[in-house]
Amino acid sequence: MRPRLLDLFCCEGGCSEGYFRAGFDVTGVDIEPQPRYQFEFVQGDALEYVAAHGHEFDAIAASPPCQYYAAVTAWRGRQEDHPDLVGATRDALNATGLPYVIENVPEAPVRPDFLLCGSMFGLPIRRHRVFEVNWQPAYLVPSCHHKRTDLAFEHKSERAYADALGCDWMSARGGRQAIPPAYTEFIGRQLIEQLGERAA
Numbered sequence: 001m002r003p004r005l006l007d008l009f010c011c012e013g014g015c016s017e018g019y020f021r022a023g024f025d026v027t028g029v030d031i032e033p034q035p036r037y038q039f040e041f042v043q044g045d046a047l048e049y050v051a052a053h054g055h056e057f058d059a060i061a062a063s064p065p066c067q068y069y070a071a072v073t074a075w076r077g078r079q080e081d082h083p084d085l086v087g088a089t090r091d092a093l094n095a096t097g098l099p100y101v102i103e104n105v106p107e108a109p110v111r112p113d114f115l116l117c118g119s120m121f122g123l124p125i126r127r128h129r130v131f132e133v134n135w136q137p138a139y140l141v142p143s144c145h146h147k148r149t150d151l152a153f154e155h156k157s158e159r160a161y162a163d164a165l166g167c168d169w170m171s172a173r174g175g176r177q178a179i180p181p182a183y184t185e186f187i188g189r190q191l192i193e194q195l196g197e198r199a200a
Contacts, residue, residue, distance in 0.1 A: 003058035003195050005188075008046035008089070012170045013037045014178035015063055015103065021181060022188025027057070036169055047085075047092050054096040059191055061101040063179065064089045069108035086110060094134070099194055101187055102132045103179060113137055114187060117144045118164070121182035125164040129179060131187055138190045 002025045007016045010028030016039050020026050027040040029049045034041055042049060046062065054060060064085035086102065086109050093100040104110045106128050114131040118124070120142035162168060162175025170178060 003192065004056070005191075006050065006054060006057040006060045008050060008060065008062040009064050010034065010037060010041070011063070011177055012167070012174035013039065014165060014167050014170070014174075014181055015061055015184045017167070018179070018181035018184025018186075019061060019188040021185040023192045024059070024188060036171060036174060038169060047088060050092050050096065054092075054098065057098065058195055059099045059101075060093055060096060061103070061184070062089050062093060063103040066105045066108060069105055090132075099135045099191060099198075100133065101184075101191065103129055103184075106130050114141055114183075116141070116183045116186070117146075118180055118182075119145050121180065121186070123164060123166065123180055123182065125161075125180070127165070127180065129183060131183075133187070133191075135191070135194045138193055139186075 002023055005019050005024040005026050007019065007026055007028045010016055010030045012034055013028060016026045016028050020039065027042065028037050029042045029044060029046045031045055033043055050060060086104060089102060102110055110130045111132040112130040113133045114137065115128065117126050117128050119126060126146060162170040162172060162178065165175060165178050165180040166182060167175055167178050
């Protein structure tokens with residue numbers, strides 16, 4: 001039987017797809033409807049849902065909104081327009097006692113147990129993201145090796161984001177916010193190993 005993973009703030013499911021490829025059955029939760037999401041989906045408040053149902057899963061992943069922390073938000077002077085949810089999310093995940101993964105932008109207050117980039121996985125896009133885990137990573141992180149030909153955001157169409165990430169089911173807007181499934185497949189395979197060790 002595949003272990004169950006709860007993906008909070010799932011949006012259109014970039015992270016979920018990676019965890020599914022790694023071997024999880026995934027349920028996503030998001031406050032907004034997500035008609036393009038490919039797995040079991042619950043529309044609702046992520047933190048309320050994990051408090052009520054987190055114990056039903058084997059592991060939890062969360063991608064709280066990144067806009068509050070992103071450099072571009074500070075540059076625009078609009079930080080107060082976005083929620084600051086990393087601390088509340090960490091508290092909610094710790095309360096479950098389950099293995100977890102928190103993803104966000106490098107500027108966020110997330111411990112960089114993994115710092116991943118598209119170039120590590122042969123993708124034509126950088127999209128640096130950090131991942132905090134409450135378990136011991138098993139593999140060395142691949143090296144970052146950007147090329148001048150990497151996708152330049154300002155010179156590509158909106159559709160190019162989703163395609164470059166390997167998220168061809170997504171809308172253009174979803175692709176601009178998504179995490180490449182390759183990132184969470186890499187992390188998810190290690191998380192599967194952790195679960196196996198805990199069960200042994």
